Amino acid sequence: MGKVISIHSFRGGTGKSNLTANLSATLAARGYRVGVFDTDVASPGIHVLFGINDVPASASLNAYFWGNCSIQDAAVDVMPALEGAGVPVSASGALYLVPASIETGEIARILHDGYDVGLLNDGILGLMDHYDLDFVFVDTHPGVNEETLLSIAISEVTIIILRPDQQDLQGTAVTIELARQLECKNLQLIVNKAHRNADHAVMKASVEQKLGAPVIEVIALSDDMVQFGSGGVYCMRFPDHDYSQAVGRVADCLVAAGTASQLSDRRVS
Amino acid sequence: MSGPEIASGVQALLGGVRSAASPFRTYLKDLHRRFANDSEGRVADYIPELAKAKPEWFGISVATVNGLTFEVGDAQTDFTIQSVSKPFVFGLALEDNGRDHTLSRVGVEPTGDAFNSIIKLDTKSGRPQNPMVNAGAISTAGLVKGAHLTERFNRLGGMLSRYAGRSLPVDMAVYTSERSTGHRNRALAHLMLNFGMIDPNVDETLDLYFQQCSVLINARDLAMMGATLANGGVNPLTKEQAIAPEYVQDVLSVMYSCGMYDYTGEWSYRVGLPAKSGVGGGVVAVVPRVMAIAVFSPLLDERGNSVRALKVCEAISKDLGLHLLAHSPNRRRLTELLPGIVD
Numbered sequence: 259m260g261k262v263i264s265i266h267s268f269r270g271g272t273g274k275s276n277l278t279a280n281l282s283a284t285l286a287a288r289g290y291r292v293g294v295f296d297t298d299v300a301s302p303g304i305h306v307l308f309g310i311n312d313v314p315a316s317a318s319l320n321a322y323f324w325g326n327c328s329i330q331d332a333a334v335d336v337m338p339a340l341e342g343a344g345v346p347v348s349a350s351g352a353l354y355l356v357p358a359s360i361e362t363g364e365i366a367r368i369l370h371d372g373y374d375v376g377l378l379n380d381g382i383l384g385l386m387d388h389y390d391l392d393f394v395f396v397d398t399h400p401g402v403n404e405e406t407l408l409s410i411a412i413s414e415v416t417i418i419i420l421r422p423d424q425q426d427l428q429g430t431a432v433t434i435e436l437a438r439q440l441e442c443k444n445l446q447l448i449v450n451k452a453h454r455n456a457d458h459a460v461m462k463a464s465v466e467q468k469l470g471a472p473v474i475e476v477i478a479l480s481d482d483m484v485q486f487g488s489g490g491v492y493c494m495r496f497p498d499h500d501y502s503q504a505v506g507r508v509a510d511c512l513v514a515a516g517t518a519s520q521l522s523d524r525r526v527s
Numbered sequence: 528m529s530g531p532e533i534a535s536g537v538q539a540l541l542g543g544v545r546s547a548a549s550p551f552r553t554y555l556k557d558l559h560r561r562f563a564n565d566s567e568g569r570v571a572d573y574i575p576e577l578a579k580a581k582p583e584w585f586g587i588s589v590a591t592v593n594g595l596t597f598e599v600g601d602a603q604t605d606f607t608i609q610s611v612s613k614p615f616v617f618g619l620a621l622e623d624n625g626r627d628h629t630l631s632r633v634g635v636e637p638t639g640d641a642f643n644s645i646i647k648l649d650t651k652s653g654r655p656q657n658p659m660v661n662a663g664a665i666s667t668a669g670l671v672k673g674a675h676l677t678e679r680f681n682r683l684g685g686m687l688s689r690y691a692g693r694s695l696p697v698d699m700a701v702y703t704s705e706r707s708t709g710h711r712n713r714a715l716a717h718l719m720l721n722f723g724m725i726d727p728n729v730d731e732t733l734d735l736y737f738q739q740c741s742v743l744i745n746a747r748d749l750a751m752m753g754a755t756l757a758n759g760g761v762n763p764l765t766k767e768q769a770i771a772p773e774y775v776q777d778v779l780s781v782m783y784s785c786g787m788y789d790y791t792g793e794w795s796y797r798v799g800l801p802a803k804s805g806v807g808g809g810v811v812a813v814v815p816r817v818m819a820i821a822v823f824s825p826l827l828d829e830r831g832n833s834v835r836a837l838k839v840c841e842a843i844s845k846d847l848g849l850h851l852l853a854h855s856p857n858r859r860r861l862t863e864l865l866p867g868i869v870d
């Protein structure tokens with residue numbers, strides 16, 4: 259059985275989708291079998307980082323929720339998007355994205371009608387089973403809602419991203435409190451967009467002290483990332499960049515979390 | 528919203544998420560799929576309103592004593608409570624009159640007869656044999672206190688609503704239909720009046736009884752009602768006391784010995800849980816201190832029990848080791864599917 263990793267932030271624009279895309283690509287390139295769910299049905303976007311412009315309404319998370327397609331039919335193989343970018347990609351790796359529809363009508367419908375969150379659970383476990391995945395990442399809508407909480411409840415590791423910002427800090431405390439009530443097993447914080455002159459060790463200690471949860475990484479605000487503007491999966495193009503290195507360390511932690519030994523034999527060096 | 532309202536809203540949200548994430552939900556979905564195409568049995572037609580039920584309707588709901596709720600299929604489709612009301616009203620009669628007086632009006636002995644058998648009264652006392660056959664249920668309804676019909680029904684309906692955790696309506700069409708066609712029940716009531724087993728306000732008590740049978744519920748309500756019994760009379764979500772804890776055992780005992788019409792012996796042998804069935808297609812089975820299972824499917828067998836409900840309950844009882852009389856039930860699967868529910 260693979261691991262579900264859910265990625266959250268209390269506020270938008272924090273860097274969830276970029277981190278999700280980069281982490282999943284890093285692991286797939288290392289030879290793991292990975293799935294990604296875009297559960298941000300209100301403001302979908304991670305597909306753009308994998309070079310997808312159109313999400314057909316007939317094969318999307320939305321279509322799966324309406325019972326119009328199976329979860330594997332909603333999943334797109336995005337492994338080809340990683341190849342040729344510069345970083346060698348292991349032949350045993352796999353990367354499937356279940357995108358959310360970007361059609362106005364579809365977004366309006368799902369916000370208005372809602373859906374049975376139980377189906378999200380079935381879909382995540384179903385895709386994991388179908389493609390024999392080692393990791394499934396769940397990219398989420400900012401804040402707290404039913405699918406956010408569901409992904410926390412079923413995940414092996416929950417990552418909450420925040421910026422060094424008072425609003426982010428306060429909101430993150432709310433998410434942490436709810437995650438605790440759901441007996442969240444492994445909760446990790448990542449501070450993103452830290453000022454380049456800030457002392458990361460001091461920032462880590464202060465956030466940990468304020469929120470009572472471990473910070474696995476402090477990532478600097480990068481002009482290069484701003485300029486790149488979600489134009490692809492950054493770490494596949496610039497593997498030596500600080501951002502990519504940080505993503506690599508988080509990936510190491512995820513591999514180590516739980517049943518690392520069982521997964522490591524899949525790695526092809 | 529007030530502080531406690533927000534807190535209970537958060538708990539409801541978390542509860543919904545916990546059950547959506549639970550492997551027990553997947554188990555119930557598989558079970559539902561397994562029996563969905565099983566179309567054995569037929570829809571009750573003794574009153575026209577019941578005949579309108581669709582044979583494909585099929586819902587399963589489970590509520591646990593720690594407040595988790597699960598539902599699959601048509602768990603929110605309304606149906607009339609019918610005979611499933613009987614054990615709950617027996618509980619109210621006990622609260623209103625105590626054990627001695629209640630048991631002087633209705634016994635607790637199984638009959639082995641069909642639910643509508645004309646009458647089988649205790650030869651010496653003239654007492655109907657148990658609160659689950661129609662004669663006993665009418666005599667039990669007669670014990671519900673109140674100055675007039677409205678007050679009596681408000682107390683009875685309020686009691687059922689406390690079990691369910693929401694205000695339950697009455698299906699007026701079914702009520703009127705039962706009322707105008709319930710000749711057999713009228714005859715039973717008058718016969719019992721003759722034996723002194725029911726007070727002289729027979730017509731009022733019959734009206735109360737017909738209303739009681741016409742309360743609209745769905746599988747989710749029924750699971751909550753059962754879970755309230757499993758939880759010592761306290762609704763696991765609203766925390767309201769629906770019945771005094773000392774009478775819970777009385778209610779569960781008659782369900783165990785008389786709850787499934789003339790199939791009760793075999794049911795208790797195979798499933799081993801106190802349960803109650805109704806011709807509306809609902810069945811509730813109670814696992815004391817753990818949970819309740821409610822199944823709704825209007826396809827009935829010749830005894831008046833929902834066929835799919837029998838199959839679902841038997842499967843769950845076997846799969847999860849729920850038979851109450853098993854010496855060392857294997858509850859490993861139950862603990863896996865619902866961690867923290869049994870010690």
Ligand SMILES: Nc1ncnc2c1ncn2[C@@H]1O[C@H](COP(=O)(O)OP(=O)(O)O)[C@@H](O)[C@H]1O
Pocket residue numbers: 267269270271272273274275276277303450451477478479480481483484486487488501
């Ligand atoms: N460390 C970083 N430095 C600079 N820009 C970043 C960094 N991380 C993310 N971004 C940028 O922030 C914006 C929002 O990121 P995104 O991943 O879409 O956030 P979210 O999914 O949380 O809304 C994007 O333009 C992205 O390129």
Ligand SMILES: [Mg+2]
Pocket residue numbers: 274275298303304397398
């Ligand atoms: Mg995003």
